[in-house]
Amino acid sequence: MNNNVYVYKCNKYDETLIDQAYDEILVKNGLLDFVKEGMKIGIKVNLVGNFHTDKAATTHPLLVARLCKLLIDRGAIVTIGDSPGGLFTESVLKSVYKGTGMHLCEEVGAKLNYDVSTSKIKVDKQVVKTLDVSNWLLDQDVLINFSKLKSHGMMALSASVKNMFGVVPGVLKPEYHYRYPSHIDFANMLIDLNEVFECKLNLVDGIIGMEGNGPTQGDPRLVGVILASSTPYPLDVVCAKIIGLDIDNVYTITESIKRGKTTTFDEIILNESIDDVIICDFKNILPGKSMEFSEKFKGPIGKVINPIIAKVLTVKPKVKKKECIGCKKCANICPVKAIVMKNKKPIIDRTKCIRCFCCQEFCPVGAMKAHKNLIVKVLSKSK
Ligand code: SF4
Numbered sequence: 001m002n003n004n005v006y007v008y009k010c011n012k013y014d015e016t017l018i019d020q021a022y023d024e025i026l027v028k029n030g031l032l033d034f035v036k037e038g039m040k041i042g043i044k045v046n047l048v049g050n051f052h053t054d055k056a057a058t059t060h061p062l063l064v065a066r067l068c069k070l071l072i073d074r075g076a077i078v079t080i081g082d083s084p085g086g087l088f089t090e091s092v093l094k095s096v097y098k099g100t101g102m103h104l105c106e107e108v109g110a111k112l113n114y115d116v117s118t119s120k121i122k123v124d125k126q127v128v129k130t131l132d133v134s135n136w137l138l139d140q141d142v143l144i145n146f147s148k149l150k151s152h153g154m155m156a157l158s159a160s161v162k163n164m165f166g167v168v169p170g171v172l173k174p175e176y177h178y179r180y181p182s183h184i185d186f187a188n189m190l191i192d193l194n195e196v197f198e199c200k201l202n203l204v205d206g207i208i209g210m211e212g213n214g215p216t217q218g219d220p221r222l223v224g225v226i227l228a229s230s231t232p233y234p235l236d237v238v239c240a241k242i243i244g245l246d247i248d249n250v251y252t253i254t255e256s257i258k259r260g261k262t263t264t265f266d267e268i269i270l271n272e273s274i275d276d277v278i279i280c281d282f283k284n285i286l287p288g289k290s291m292e293f294s295e296k297f298k299g300p301i302g303k304v305i306n307p308i309i310a311k312v313l314t315v316k317p318k319v320k321k322k323e324c325i326g327c328k329k330c331a332n333i334c335p336v337k338a339i340v341m342k343n344k345k346p347i348i349d350r351t352k353c354i355r356c357f358c359c360q361e362f363c364p365v366g367a368m369k370a371h372k373n374l375i376v377k378v379l380s381k382s383k
């Protein structure tokens with residue numbers, strides 16, 4: 001198990017600082033030694049949607065462009081891509097690249113992917129047996145995973161492991177929520193994707209992260225780090241530590257540990273201490289909190305009481321009616337059709353909802369929130 005994580009503290013998106021960071025954490029530690037002349041390298045960034053860099057929802061283009069420069073200088077042929085949520089078409093990709101500033105990568109000689117063809121492949125992983133993938137990824141010799149550090153409604157943390165969900169074409173993503181409705185199965189599906197598309201290098205843009213109503217409608221928060229590792233799993237453990245997120249609330253981490261891919265934070269080997277960048281009051285969403293308490297009582301009493309506790313403590317999607325513009329996107333994206341529109345406002349059928357938070361992720365105005373009731377808020381603070 002490789003448990004090395006390299007951290008570089010950096011407070012702004014500045015070309016000179018980024019070049020220094022890459023020299024320190026990538027070049028000096030041999031993390032780019034795999035690059036060969038003529039090698040086709042795909043960088044899977046986080047382009048969850050058409051968001052300006054100021055929103056901190058997507059991987060910052062300057063970080064990606066400076067990495068492209070290093071790879072191209074070593075003779076690689078570099079392509080950048082992702083499958084944003086929703087339609088996966090050339091025109092959607094064009095507008096997302098424009099909105100997120102990714103054209104900067106073309107200035108250093110990298111290509112942006114416009115291939116929207118997809119394939120169904122057979123895999124034999126823990127939970128995934130067949131997988132729908134974007135073909136451009138299959139065309140690369142090597143992949144690099146470049147994620148963004150964010151809070152996440154469903155999975156608590158959006159960083160390295162979660163980023164690989166973007167190998168699934170956008171329009172098919174809700175189907176994966178339907179196929180893997182439990183958080184644990186969904187986490188294992190994500191780990192399976194990371195195994196199928198094993199990235200040689202994994203980086204996290206944690207200079208400005210997103211807190212609160214992530215992964216698309218939260219607030220930017222200065223975190224001040226760039227992180228790198230040759231595997232994604234310990235990177236997420238370090239990210240959770242930095243944003244004060246208990247790993248028990250992050251199923252991708254607990255399942256990675258069970259599968260022997262990483263360890264708890266204490267056994268991770270860091271190039272330097274991160275004590276001075278840990279943020280204790282980072283606004284996280286804790287979907288795991290309900291599970292922790294919902295299995296508290298055993299036997300027949302537990303059978304009656306545990307579901308009630310779970311119901312009370314579970315973080316749920318909830319619409320802020322005043323902010324809702326009635327666009328119906330949440331109802332259209334919901335994989336289990338739990339949302340109907342009434343008087344141009346969404347009504348959620350709680351008996352159907354699987355808490356995938358697709359509605360929250362794709363609400364264009366942030367009106368759908370990951371809602372914690374008062375008890376959960378108090379418990380979150382006390383942790
Ligand atoms: S209502 Fe929202 S969180 Fe619930 S299943 Fe539908 S999209 Fe997912």
Ligand code: SF4
Nearest residue numbers: 324325327328330363
């Ligand atoms: S996606 Fe957001 S704005 Fe649109 S109907 Fe749903 S809650 Fe309202």
